[in-house]
Amino acid sequence: MSELTPKQQRFVDEYLVDLNATQAAIRAGYSLRTANEQGSRLLAKASVKAAVQAKQNLLAAKMDVTQERIVDELAKIGFANMQDYMRANAEGDPYLDFSGLTREQAAALAEVTVEDFKDGRGETARDVRRVKFKLHDKRAALVDLGRHLGMFKERIEHTGANGGPIRTESRADFSWMAQLTRDERDTLRVILTRAAAAQAASAGTASNPKGGAG
Template sequence: MAKAKRKPSKRKAKAVTFTPAEQRFIDEMIVEPNATRAYRLAHPECTYATARTEGSKYLANPNIKNEIQAARNAQRARTQVEADAVIEVARQMTFSDLLHLFEDDGVTPRPIGKVPPETRRMIASVKVAKITVEKSVDREGWHDVTTTTTSQIVEYKLWPKPKGLDKLWAHLGLTQEITPLESLLLALPPELSQQVREALAGPLHPAGGSTHTGSRTAGGSPSVRA
Protein backbone atom coordinates (compact mmCIF):
# COMPACT_ATOMS: atom_id res chain seq x y z
CA MET A 1 0.00 0.00 0.00
CA ALA A 2 1.45 3.30 -1.09
CA LYS A 3 2.13 5.81 1.63
CA ALA A 4 0.49 9.18 1.35
CA LYS A 5 2.94 11.97 0.63
CA ARG A 6 3.39 14.37 3.47
CA LYS A 7 2.88 17.99 2.65
CA PRO A 8 5.91 20.14 3.35
CA SER A 9 5.39 22.22 6.46
CA LYS A 10 5.39 25.94 6.00
CA ARG A 11 7.33 27.53 8.79
CA LYS A 12 7.20 31.24 9.18
CA ALA A 13 10.54 32.94 9.57
CA LYS A 14 11.06 34.08 13.11
CA ALA A 15 10.91 37.85 13.36
CA VAL A 16 14.17 39.45 14.40
CA THR A 17 13.92 41.89 17.27
CA PHE A 18 16.49 44.46 18.32
CA THR A 19 17.24 46.14 21.60
CA PRO A 20 16.60 49.91 21.80
CA ALA A 21 20.35 50.51 21.57
CA GLU A 22 20.68 48.28 18.50
CA GLN A 23 17.74 50.02 16.81
CA ARG A 24 19.28 53.43 17.54
CA PHE A 25 22.55 52.20 16.04
CA ILE A 26 20.71 51.05 12.91
CA ASP A 27 18.85 54.36 12.59
CA GLU A 28 22.05 56.38 12.93
CA MET A 29 23.84 54.23 10.35
CA ILE A 30 21.15 55.26 7.85
CA VAL A 31 21.86 58.93 8.56
CA GLU A 32 25.64 58.53 8.28
CA PRO A 33 27.47 55.22 7.73
CA ASN A 34 29.97 55.61 10.56
CA ALA A 35 29.85 52.74 13.05
CA THR A 36 31.81 54.54 15.77
CA ARG A 37 29.57 57.60 15.65
CA ALA A 38 26.40 55.49 15.57
CA TYR A 39 27.48 53.41 18.56
CA ARG A 40 28.35 56.48 20.65
CA LEU A 41 24.90 57.92 19.96
CA ALA A 42 23.32 54.61 20.96
CA HIS A 43 25.52 54.38 24.07
CA PRO A 44 26.33 57.98 25.12
CA GLU A 45 28.21 56.82 28.24
CA CYS A 46 30.88 54.83 26.36
CA THR A 47 34.34 56.03 25.39
CA TYR A 48 35.54 56.56 21.84
CA ALA A 49 37.76 53.45 21.98
CA THR A 50 34.87 51.31 23.20
CA ALA A 51 32.56 52.71 20.53
CA ARG A 52 35.08 51.88 17.82
CA THR A 53 35.40 48.27 18.99
CA GLU A 54 31.75 47.60 19.81
CA GLY A 55 30.53 49.39 16.69
CA SER A 56 32.58 46.96 14.62
CA LYS A 57 30.94 44.06 16.46
CA TYR A 58 27.50 45.47 15.71
CA LEU A 59 28.34 45.65 12.00
CA ALA A 60 29.58 42.05 12.09
CA ASN A 61 26.18 40.91 13.34
CA PRO A 62 24.33 39.57 10.24
CA ASN A 63 20.90 40.59 11.57
CA ILE A 64 21.98 44.19 12.18
CA LYS A 65 23.85 44.32 8.88
CA ASN A 66 20.83 43.02 6.94
CA GLU A 67 18.49 45.45 8.70
CA ILE A 68 20.71 48.41 7.78
CA GLN A 69 20.81 47.31 4.15
CA ALA A 70 17.04 46.78 4.03
CA ALA A 71 16.44 50.23 5.52
CA ARG A 72 18.77 51.82 2.97
CA ASN A 73 17.00 50.06 0.11
CA ALA A 74 13.61 51.25 1.38
CA GLN A 75 14.89 54.81 1.78
CA ARG A 76 16.37 54.74 -1.71
CA ALA A 77 13.03 53.57 -3.15
CA ARG A 78 11.17 56.39 -1.35
CA THR A 79 13.52 59.11 -2.54
CA GLN A 80 13.95 57.54 -6.00
CA VAL A 81 17.64 58.41 -6.02
CA GLU A 82 19.51 56.09 -8.34
CA ALA A 83 23.24 55.42 -8.29
CA ASP A 84 23.49 56.15 -12.02
CA ALA A 85 21.99 59.62 -11.52
CA VAL A 86 24.47 60.45 -8.76
CA ILE A 87 27.39 59.21 -10.84
CA GLU A 88 26.21 61.35 -13.76
CA VAL A 89 26.10 64.48 -11.57
CA ALA A 90 29.59 63.69 -10.28
CA ARG A 91 30.82 63.26 -13.86
CA GLN A 92 29.35 66.58 -14.96
CA MET A 93 30.86 68.46 -12.01
CA THR A 94 34.24 66.80 -12.48
CA PHE A 95 34.61 67.34 -16.21
CA SER A 96 32.83 70.68 -16.70
CA ASP A 97 34.88 73.31 -18.53
CA LEU A 98 35.25 76.60 -16.63
CA LEU A 99 35.51 78.47 -19.94
CA HIS A 100 31.75 77.95 -20.31
CA LEU A 101 31.30 80.56 -17.56
CA PHE A 102 32.79 83.30 -19.75
CA GLU A 103 32.16 84.94 -23.08
CA ASP A 104 34.40 84.25 -26.05
CA ASP A 105 36.95 86.80 -24.78
CA GLY A 106 37.58 84.54 -21.77
CA VAL A 107 37.19 87.46 -19.34
CA THR A 108 33.58 88.66 -19.32
CA PRO A 109 31.27 86.44 -17.24
CA ARG A 110 28.35 85.04 -19.20
CA PRO A 111 24.74 85.63 -18.15
CA ILE A 112 23.57 82.67 -16.08
CA GLY A 113 21.04 81.68 -18.75
CA LYS A 114 23.81 81.16 -21.29
CA VAL A 115 25.84 78.84 -19.06
CA PRO A 116 25.36 75.13 -19.94
CA PRO A 117 23.32 73.17 -17.33
CA GLU A 118 26.19 70.81 -16.47
CA THR A 119 28.45 73.80 -15.70
CA ARG A 120 25.75 75.55 -13.66
CA ARG A 121 25.89 72.64 -11.18
CA MET A 122 29.32 73.92 -10.13
CA ILE A 123 28.01 77.40 -9.20
CA ALA A 124 27.40 78.08 -5.50
CA SER A 125 26.46 81.77 -5.85
CA VAL A 126 26.45 84.65 -8.29
CA LYS A 127 27.50 88.24 -7.58
CA VAL A 128 25.59 90.81 -9.60
CA ALA A 129 26.51 94.49 -9.84
CA LYS A 130 24.28 97.33 -10.99
CA ILE A 131 25.98 99.56 -13.51
CA THR A 132 24.62 103.07 -14.05
CA VAL A 133 25.48 104.96 -17.23
CA GLU A 134 24.59 108.62 -17.74
CA LYS A 135 24.42 110.03 -21.22
CA SER A 136 24.31 113.79 -21.76
CA VAL A 137 22.81 115.35 -24.89
CA ASP A 138 22.53 119.09 -25.75
CA ARG A 139 19.53 120.00 -27.88
CA GLU A 140 18.81 123.63 -28.82
CA GLY A 141 19.86 125.04 -25.49
CA TRP A 142 18.44 122.17 -23.49
CA HIS A 143 20.69 119.76 -21.64
CA ASP A 144 19.19 116.29 -21.42
CA VAL A 145 20.70 113.60 -19.25
CA THR A 146 19.67 109.99 -19.81
CA THR A 147 20.43 107.53 -17.04
CA THR A 148 20.54 103.81 -17.79
CA THR A 149 20.99 101.16 -15.10
CA THR A 150 21.88 97.60 -16.01
CA SER A 151 22.71 94.48 -14.02
CA GLN A 152 25.80 92.51 -14.86
CA ILE A 153 27.35 89.38 -13.38
CA VAL A 154 30.79 90.20 -12.05
CA GLU A 155 31.60 87.06 -10.10
CA TYR A 156 30.79 83.34 -9.98
CA LYS A 157 31.53 81.45 -6.78
CA LEU A 158 31.99 77.71 -7.22
CA TRP A 159 31.39 74.92 -4.75
CA PRO A 160 34.69 74.06 -3.00
CA LYS A 161 33.56 70.46 -2.61
CA PRO A 162 30.20 68.77 -3.28
CA LYS A 163 29.51 67.70 0.33
CA GLY A 164 25.90 66.82 -0.43
CA LEU A 165 27.10 64.59 -3.23
CA ASP A 166 29.47 62.83 -0.83
CA LYS A 167 26.54 61.99 1.44
CA LEU A 168 24.62 60.58 -1.51
CA TRP A 169 27.56 58.39 -2.45
CA ALA A 170 27.59 57.01 1.09
CA HIS A 171 23.79 56.63 1.12
CA LEU A 172 23.85 54.60 -2.08
CA GLY A 173 26.62 52.35 -0.81
CA LEU A 174 29.15 53.66 -3.33
CA THR A 175 31.52 54.19 -0.42
CA GLN A 176 31.80 51.82 2.50
CA GLU A 177 33.54 52.02 5.85
CA ILE A 178 35.74 48.99 6.54
CA THR A 179 35.93 48.55 10.30
CA PRO A 180 38.98 46.98 12.02
CA LEU A 181 36.93 43.90 12.94
CA GLU A 182 35.67 43.51 9.37
CA SER A 183 39.25 43.76 8.09
CA LEU A 184 40.26 40.99 10.48
CA LEU A 185 37.34 38.77 9.45
CA LEU A 186 38.18 39.24 5.77
CA ALA A 187 41.74 38.12 6.46
CA LEU A 188 40.61 34.84 8.06
CA PRO A 189 39.87 31.65 6.09
CA PRO A 190 36.22 31.77 4.89
CA GLU A 191 35.05 28.88 7.10
CA LEU A 192 36.63 30.30 10.26
CA SER A 193 35.40 33.79 9.40
CA GLN A 194 31.83 32.50 9.12
CA GLN A 195 32.11 30.72 12.47
CA VAL A 196 33.29 33.93 14.14
CA ARG A 197 30.44 35.90 12.55
CA GLU A 198 27.90 33.38 13.82
CA ALA A 199 29.43 33.52 17.29
CA LEU A 200 29.23 37.33 17.31
CA ALA A 201 25.62 37.19 16.13
CA GLY A 202 24.62 35.02 19.09
CA PRO A 203 23.39 36.34 22.44
CA LEU A 204 25.94 37.89 24.77
CA HIS A 205 26.54 36.08 28.07
CA PRO A 206 28.02 37.37 31.32
CA ALA A 207 31.56 36.45 32.26
CA GLY A 208 31.83 32.74 32.99
CA GLY A 209 28.50 31.96 31.35
CA SER A 210 29.39 31.95 27.67
CA THR A 211 28.12 29.02 25.63
CA HIS A 212 30.95 29.44 23.13
CA THR A 213 34.10 27.48 23.80
CA GLY A 214 37.38 27.81 21.99
CA SER A 215 39.46 24.78 21.01
CA ARG A 216 42.40 24.00 18.82
CA THR A 217 42.63 21.57 15.96
CA ALA A 218 45.39 19.04 15.53
CA GLY A 219 47.33 21.57 13.49
CA GLY A 220 47.17 24.09 16.30
CA SER A 221 44.85 26.60 14.57
CA PRO A 222 42.00 28.01 16.68
CA SER A 223 38.41 27.00 16.02
CA VAL A 224 35.09 28.25 17.35
CA ARG A 225 32.26 25.95 18.38
CA ALA A 226 28.72 26.92 19.19
Protein backbone atom coordinates (compact mmCIF):
# COMPACT_ATOMS: atom_id res chain seq x y z
CA MET A 1 0.00 0.00 0.00
CA SER A 2 1.45 3.35 -1.04
CA GLU A 3 1.97 5.99 1.63
CA LEU A 4 -0.34 8.97 1.80
CA THR A 5 0.79 12.48 1.07
CA PRO A 6 0.41 14.96 3.97
CA LYS A 7 -2.62 16.42 2.21
CA GLN A 8 -4.24 13.01 1.79
CA GLN A 9 -3.56 12.18 5.43
CA ARG A 10 -5.20 15.45 6.44
CA PHE A 11 -8.22 14.48 4.33
CA VAL A 12 -8.47 11.13 6.16
CA ASP A 13 -8.34 12.87 9.54
CA GLU A 14 -10.96 15.43 8.51
CA TYR A 15 -13.22 12.83 6.90
CA LEU A 16 -13.48 10.92 10.18
CA VAL A 17 -14.82 14.05 11.90
CA ASP A 18 -18.19 14.07 10.10
CA LEU A 19 -17.88 11.53 7.23
CA ASN A 20 -18.48 14.34 4.74
CA ALA A 21 -16.02 13.89 1.87
CA THR A 22 -16.62 17.31 0.33
CA GLN A 23 -16.14 19.23 3.56
CA ALA A 24 -13.16 17.08 4.47
CA ALA A 25 -11.52 17.92 1.14
CA ILE A 26 -12.10 21.63 1.73
CA ARG A 27 -10.66 21.49 5.25
CA ALA A 28 -7.71 19.50 3.94
CA GLY A 29 -6.85 22.33 1.56
CA TYR A 30 -8.31 21.14 -1.75
CA SER A 31 -9.97 23.61 -4.09
CA LEU A 32 -13.43 24.70 -3.01
CA ARG A 33 -14.59 24.51 -6.63
CA THR A 34 -13.53 20.86 -7.07
CA ALA A 35 -13.93 19.66 -3.47
CA ASN A 36 -16.89 17.41 -4.26
CA GLU A 37 -15.04 15.68 -7.07
CA GLN A 38 -11.81 15.48 -5.09
CA GLY A 39 -13.58 13.97 -2.08
CA SER A 40 -15.13 11.20 -4.17
CA ARG A 41 -11.85 10.52 -5.95
CA LEU A 42 -9.92 10.29 -2.70
CA LEU A 43 -12.40 7.87 -1.13
CA ALA A 44 -12.09 5.67 -4.22
CA LYS A 45 -8.31 5.57 -3.89
CA ALA A 46 -7.22 2.26 -2.35
CA SER A 47 -4.59 3.74 -0.03
CA VAL A 48 -6.98 6.40 1.30
CA LYS A 49 -9.80 3.89 1.74
CA ALA A 50 -7.45 1.59 3.66
CA ALA A 51 -6.30 4.46 5.89
CA VAL A 52 -9.90 5.44 6.69
CA GLN A 53 -10.79 1.82 7.51
CA ALA A 54 -7.70 1.43 9.69
CA LYS A 55 -8.55 4.54 11.71
CA GLN A 56 -12.19 3.51 12.06
CA ASN A 57 -11.08 0.09 13.33
CA LEU A 58 -8.74 1.77 15.80
CA LEU A 59 -11.50 4.08 17.08
CA ALA A 60 -13.96 1.18 17.35
CA ALA A 61 -11.47 -0.85 19.36
CA LYS A 62 -10.70 2.11 21.62
CA MET A 63 -14.40 2.71 22.31
CA ASP A 64 -15.10 -1.04 22.57
CA VAL A 65 -17.66 -0.82 19.75
CA THR A 66 -18.33 -4.31 18.42
CA GLN A 67 -20.97 -5.85 16.17
CA GLU A 68 -22.29 -7.73 19.19
CA ARG A 69 -22.87 -4.50 21.14
CA ILE A 70 -24.58 -2.85 18.18
CA VAL A 71 -26.90 -5.83 17.68
CA ASP A 72 -27.63 -5.88 21.42
CA GLU A 73 -28.61 -2.19 21.43
CA LEU A 74 -30.83 -2.63 18.37
CA ALA A 75 -32.53 -5.59 20.06
CA LYS A 76 -33.26 -3.51 23.18
CA ILE A 77 -35.10 -0.98 21.02
CA GLY A 78 -36.71 -3.41 18.61
CA PHE A 79 -38.20 -5.64 21.30
CA ALA A 80 -39.12 -2.98 23.86
CA ASN A 81 -42.65 -3.37 25.21
CA MET A 82 -44.98 -0.64 26.48
CA GLN A 83 -45.90 -2.84 29.43
CA ASP A 84 -42.36 -2.41 30.72
CA TYR A 85 -43.15 1.25 31.39
CA MET A 86 -46.86 1.35 32.21
CA ARG A 87 -49.18 -0.22 34.77
CA ALA A 88 -52.96 -0.10 35.32
CA ASN A 89 -54.81 0.83 38.52
CA ALA A 90 -57.87 -0.96 39.92
CA GLU A 91 -60.11 0.89 37.47
CA GLY A 92 -57.95 -0.12 34.54
CA ASP A 93 -56.55 3.38 33.97
CA PRO A 94 -52.91 3.41 32.82
CA TYR A 95 -50.12 5.17 34.65
CA LEU A 96 -46.37 5.29 34.20
CA ASP A 97 -44.15 3.34 36.54
CA PHE A 98 -40.40 3.66 36.08
CA SER A 99 -39.57 2.34 39.56
CA GLY A 100 -38.43 -1.05 38.31
CA LEU A 101 -36.91 0.13 35.04
CA THR A 102 -33.75 -1.75 34.12
CA ARG A 103 -30.78 -0.30 32.24
CA GLU A 104 -31.76 -2.38 29.21
CA GLN A 105 -35.33 -1.07 29.24
CA ALA A 106 -34.12 2.51 29.67
CA ALA A 107 -32.01 2.11 26.51
CA ALA A 108 -35.22 2.04 24.44
CA LEU A 109 -36.39 5.43 25.75
CA ALA A 110 -35.91 8.32 23.36
CA GLU A 111 -37.52 11.04 25.46
CA VAL A 112 -39.12 11.59 28.88
CA THR A 113 -40.93 14.86 29.61
CA VAL A 114 -42.25 15.83 33.06
CA GLU A 115 -44.73 18.69 33.44
CA ASP A 116 -46.11 19.97 36.78
CA PHE A 117 -49.28 22.08 36.84
CA LYS A 118 -52.44 22.80 38.85
CA ASP A 119 -55.74 21.33 37.77
CA GLY A 120 -58.74 23.48 38.75
CA ARG A 121 -58.97 26.71 40.73
CA GLY A 122 -59.16 27.84 44.33
CA GLU A 123 -59.56 25.29 47.09
CA THR A 124 -60.44 22.52 44.66
CA ALA A 125 -57.21 22.92 42.70
CA ARG A 126 -54.86 19.98 42.83
CA ASP A 127 -51.25 19.48 41.88
CA VAL A 128 -50.82 17.26 38.86
CA ARG A 129 -47.72 15.80 37.31
CA ARG A 130 -47.92 14.79 33.66
CA VAL A 131 -45.26 12.46 32.36
CA LYS A 132 -44.84 11.83 28.66
CA PHE A 133 -42.39 9.38 27.18
CA LYS A 134 -41.46 8.19 23.72
CA LEU A 135 -39.63 5.08 22.61
CA HIS A 136 -37.04 4.97 19.86
CA ASP A 137 -38.30 3.87 16.44
CA LYS A 138 -38.97 0.15 16.91
CA ARG A 139 -39.63 -0.55 13.25
CA ALA A 140 -36.35 1.04 12.13
CA ALA A 141 -34.45 -0.90 14.79
CA LEU A 142 -36.06 -4.19 13.71
CA VAL A 143 -35.26 -3.49 10.05
CA ASP A 144 -31.64 -2.62 10.87
CA LEU A 145 -31.38 -5.72 13.05
CA GLY A 146 -32.86 -7.93 10.32
CA ARG A 147 -30.48 -6.54 7.73
CA HIS A 148 -27.51 -7.02 10.03
CA LEU A 149 -28.50 -10.66 10.50
CA GLY A 150 -28.96 -11.15 6.75
CA MET A 151 -32.72 -11.61 6.93
CA PHE A 152 -33.52 -9.00 4.27
CA LYS A 153 -31.30 -9.61 1.27
CA GLU A 154 -31.75 -7.36 -1.73
CA ARG A 155 -31.74 -8.43 -5.36
CA ILE A 156 -30.97 -5.95 -8.11
CA GLU A 157 -32.25 -6.81 -11.58
CA HIS A 158 -31.31 -5.00 -14.79
CA THR A 159 -33.77 -5.25 -17.66
CA GLY A 160 -34.06 -3.62 -21.03
CA ALA A 161 -36.89 -5.50 -22.69
CA ASN A 162 -37.90 -4.55 -26.21
CA GLY A 163 -35.06 -2.08 -26.43
CA GLY A 164 -36.47 -0.02 -23.57
CA PRO A 165 -34.40 1.75 -20.92
CA ILE A 166 -32.62 -0.31 -18.29
CA ARG A 167 -34.54 -0.37 -15.05
CA THR A 168 -33.05 -1.03 -11.63
CA GLU A 169 -35.30 -2.80 -9.17
CA SER A 170 -34.58 -3.66 -5.55
CA ARG A 171 -36.55 -6.51 -4.05
CA ALA A 172 -36.53 -7.99 -0.57
CA ASP A 173 -35.82 -11.71 -0.45
CA PHE A 174 -37.95 -13.52 2.13
CA SER A 175 -37.00 -17.04 1.00
CA TRP A 176 -35.42 -17.63 4.41
CA MET A 177 -38.93 -17.84 5.91
CA ALA A 178 -39.52 -21.15 4.11
CA GLN A 179 -36.81 -22.71 6.25
CA LEU A 180 -38.59 -21.85 9.51
CA THR A 181 -40.58 -24.43 11.42
CA ARG A 182 -44.26 -23.84 12.10
CA ASP A 183 -43.50 -22.84 15.70
CA GLU A 184 -40.80 -20.44 14.52
CA ARG A 185 -43.19 -18.85 12.02
CA ASP A 186 -45.83 -18.46 14.73
CA THR A 187 -43.26 -16.85 17.04
CA LEU A 188 -42.13 -14.47 14.29
CA ARG A 189 -45.76 -13.54 13.57
CA VAL A 190 -46.32 -12.69 17.25
CA ILE A 191 -43.13 -10.58 17.38
CA LEU A 192 -44.04 -8.60 14.27
CA THR A 193 -47.62 -8.10 15.45
CA ARG A 194 -46.44 -6.80 18.81
CA ALA A 195 -43.85 -4.57 17.13
CA ALA A 196 -46.52 -3.05 14.87
CA ALA A 197 -48.84 -2.45 17.84
CA ALA A 198 -46.06 -0.91 19.92
CA GLN A 199 -45.03 1.33 17.02
CA ALA A 200 -48.58 2.63 16.77
CA ALA A 201 -48.40 3.56 20.45
CA SER A 202 -44.74 4.62 20.58
CA ALA A 203 -45.64 7.69 22.64
CA GLY A 204 -47.40 7.16 25.95
CA THR A 205 -48.92 9.90 28.08
CA ALA A 206 -50.33 9.61 31.56
CA SER A 207 -51.41 12.27 34.03
CA ASN A 208 -51.30 11.54 37.72
CA PRO A 209 -51.68 13.66 40.88
CA LYS A 210 -48.46 14.15 42.86
CA GLY A 211 -48.05 11.41 45.37
CA GLY A 212 -50.32 9.09 43.38
CA ALA A 213 -49.31 5.95 41.54
CA GLY A 214 -46.70 6.44 38.88
